[in-house]
Amino acid sequence: MSDSKNQKLDSEPSSKKIKIDHENDNGVNDNQLELKDFELEKILNNNTVRKTVCVQGKFKDKSGVALIVLEKNAFTEEVLDNEGYFSVDTELKTFFQNDIYGNYECFPRPSLNGVKTSIIYPATEKHIAKFSQQESHIVLETPQLYEKLTLPHITKEQFNLQWVYNILEGKSEQDRIVYDNKCERDGFVLLPDLKWDGLTKETLYLLxxxxxxxxxxxxxxxxxxxxxxxxxRDEGKKKIYEKYKVPASQLRVYLHYQPSFYHLHVHFTYLRHEAPGIYAEKSHLLDTVIDNIEMIGDYYQRATLPFTIREMDNIFNIYETNGHVHRIKPNIENIELIDNNLDSSTKGNVLKLNVEAGEELKLTCANCSNVVSGSNVKFDRILELPTANLDMSEWFCHGHGHSHGHGDALPPTDGVIKPNKSDFLYRLTFFVVNNSNLSDKTNKFNSKREVYHCNRCLAWLGLKDKDTVKLYNSEVKLQQNGTESMVFANKTVQDIHTDDFIYTIEYMTREFNLGFQYTVMCKIVLECTISTTKKQFLLIWVMDKELQVLRNNVDTILSDKIELQSTSVTKILFKVEFCMNEEVESWVSDPGVVTTEISKGMFTNGLAHLQKMSQKVPEYFRNTNGYCVSYLKV
Structure with missing residues (x-):
């Protein structure tokens, strides 16, 4: 290995501060921003496939919104050696090891751990819409629609192009330019795209x-x-080969429609790199564009061109108003969740809710059958709550100061969803109602309590938050026409806590659609309030949800042989923590971790179930790095 390469690997960045400049009158930056001054407000988009996240916030003592895009860098082949990732400085943290299989977390030297960072400041509403996760639609744009709808929108609302002119006029980014043809009519500037670090061949991306x-x-x-x-096409390919040694046959050269900014530019990416916007609804190969124009000179003035728009884009509103596209509306009336691919659920393939809008019912304590609600309660809306990982302030179905025609809405406080008086909001493990639906006697009994108790047997039913009460599904029953039932239909009513515990883990795992064998699939935190001042946490790491194992059939054991059957089980690691320590805090703050609250009964029974299932794991492999190895069910 050359000395220059050794020097590159051994040297650390002189500063870990990520800085950008602040624009002066010419649009060229002369001030600096530092990430330590950034205050996070919300996560706009977390793409686990591309390993990117876009966050919105602001910088201390500065006005205006800032967006920061973080992207994990791709591996480069040059550092896959004993002086790179496999050097003596690299550390391994063991997650688990079983026979020939092992899972670890690798900590290479800091110089290999850079995160590509882009900062947009000050960001406009159009920037926020561009980077937000949202529904997309395909529009077939005829020449007439372009002239009538698209062109007026482009003329009125396109991004400011000053940064483009700064490059062309030599005012900024001159050190990044790979090639500059200065012909004013047919010239162009070739430089790395902001999404590329300018070094890693595997993610090569130039504009x-x-x-x-x-x-x-x-x-x-x-x-x-x-x-x-x-x-x-010709000069771009030539210069890229001269500088990066990527042949023309391995370059993807294309234009976007619609483009992200309206000054003509062409994309050059490495064929092995799945860059954003390379798919058919967005990308047009430059060779095809040239061929189309050579056949028909005004081809692109006559063609119908498809493009994608997102529901937060202003142009979506224009096309929607003119009847060319329709917004996706959530189906809040269908309260059955069906998954045909998971036959192993303890509740079958259907999550059936036993509450219907407009139907009279009573809420009772599951322990003693004491009625804790008013005599006859009716809910006008039955709505599923989003996951605890979402930004509640952006979930606008409830509150926001308007009534939706169902009584007075409670304004959201600190991003917490507040139901209308006649709303029934539910998740897997709990539901939320306005306390006006509960009996005066029960409310009075709990007036000074944070934990909501049954006023007869003192069972813990849920948690109180001002005008709302969160009641746990396993602790409260429904009484309809003299018949009691659980909030959700269950197969094993006799052991509702364990049944709900197993189903909750299964559902939360597939809710995030993580299913690769021999990799970390899903991390779950189950939070339980055990007193007015203390909580405990069950950390669950789903390692393999379809682990194939052989088990004996006890009904067919013969005198000279044992019959084994192949079956699949869910393998997990679990740990109990009795306070919000550093490890729990790191889990809860991780956007990839699923979090929910459960009752004391579910926590206790679920933990006992995991400990029982753990006995089926060979003792030698039962514990690893402070976690206990278990199966969800066998």
Missing amino acids: AIVRRRGIKSLRDLDESTLPLLKRI
Whole structure:
């Protein structure tokens, strides 16, 4: 290995501060921002496939919204050796080891751990919409729709192009330019895209920005632009090969429609890199564009072009108003959740809710059958709550100061969802109602308590939060026409706590659609209030939800042999923590971890169940790194 490579690996960054500049009158930056001054407000998009996250916030003592995009870097082949990832400085933390299989977390030297960071400051509403996760739609744009709807929108609301002009005029990013053809008519500037670190060949991504102004997009290309397009294709490929040694046959060269900014630019990416926007509904190969224009000079003025729009985009509202696209509306009336791929659920394939809108019922204590609600309660809306990992302030179905025609809505406080007086809001393990639905006697008994008790047997039913009460599904029953039932239909009513515990883990695992064998699948935190001042936490790590094992059939044991049957089990690691310590805090703050609250009964019975199942694991493999190995059920 060369000395220069050794020097690169051994040297650490002189500063770990991520800085950007602040624009002056020319749009060129001269101030610096530091991440230590960034105050997070919300997560706009967390893409676990691309390993990117976009967050919104602000910088201390500065006005305006800031967006920060963090992206894990791809591996480079040059550092996959004994002086890179496999050097003496690399540390391994063991998650578990079983026979020939082992899972670890690797901590290489800091110089290999950089996170590519992009900062947009000050960010506009259009930037926020662009980076937010939302529903997308395909529009088939005819030339008539372009002239009538798209073009007026582009003219009125496109992004400011000053940063583009700064590059073309030599005012900024000159040290990043790979090639510069200064011909004002057919010239262009070639430089790394902001999504590329400029070094890693495996994620190579460059932009060719044309010098000629006034060409907004694919729609403006015709015979007069052919020399420009061919020059970009030929000279761009040549310069990329000279600098990065990537041959033309391994380059993906294309245009976007609609583009992210309306000054003509062409994308160059490495064929092995699945860059954003390379799919059919967005990308148009430059060679195909040139060929189309050579056949029909005004092809792109006559063609119908598809493009995608998202529901937060202003252009979506324009096309929706004119009847060309329709917003996706959540189906809040269908309260059955069906999963045909998971036959192993303890409640079958259907999560059936035993509450219907407009139906009279009573809420009773599951322990002593004491009626804790008013004499006859009716709920106008039965709605499922989002996961605890979502930003509640963005979940606008409840509250926000308007009544939806169902009584007075309670305004949200600190991002907590507040139901209307006649709302029944539910999740897997609890439901939330306004305390006006509960009896005066029960409310008076709990007026000074944070934990909501049954006023007869003192059973813990849930938690109180001002005007709302969170009641646990396993601790409260429904009474309808003299018949009691659980909130959800269950197969094993005799052991509701364990049944709900198993189903909760199964449902939360598949809710996040994580299912790779021999990898960490899903991390879950079950939180339980054990007193007015203390909580305990059950940390669950789903390692393999379809582990194939052989088990004996006790009904077919013969005198000289044992019959084994193949079955699949869910393998997990678990640990109990009795306070919010550093480990629990790191789990809870991780956006990839699923968190929910459960009752004391479910916590106690569920923990006992895991400890019982753990006895089926060979003793030698039963504990690893402070976690206990178990099966969810056998």
